Amino acid sequence: MASTLLNELGYNWDWIERQLAHQERDGVRDAYNCAQYLPQRWKMMQEYADYLDTLREKARQAL
Numbered sequence: 001m002a003s004t005l006l007n008e009l010g011y012n013w014d015w016i017e018r019q020l021a022h023q024e025r026d027g028v029r030d031a032y033n034c035a036q037y038l039p040q041r042w043k044m045m046q047e048y049a050d051y052l053d054t055l056r057e058k059a060r061q062a063l
Contacts, residue, residue, distance in 0.1 A: 002048060011044050012037070019045060 006016045015037045 005051065006044060006048060009047065012040065015040050015044055 003016055003020060007013065018036055019041045
């Protein structure tokens with residue numbers, strides 16, 4: 001769900017894959033990329049969290 005939504009929102013594919021901890025094919029590269037794109041990923045994940053909060057609030061109101 002996260003990957004689909006973030007891609008639809010136009011976020012960089014590399015940011016999404018790194019955030020979701022999808023493995024690099026190159027094990028050496030993977031070992032050194034844990035913090036890659038960190039500022040962008042923080043912003044991206046905050047937007048995703050805000051989206052989930054909105055869904056939760058809508059569900060509460062529907063009850």
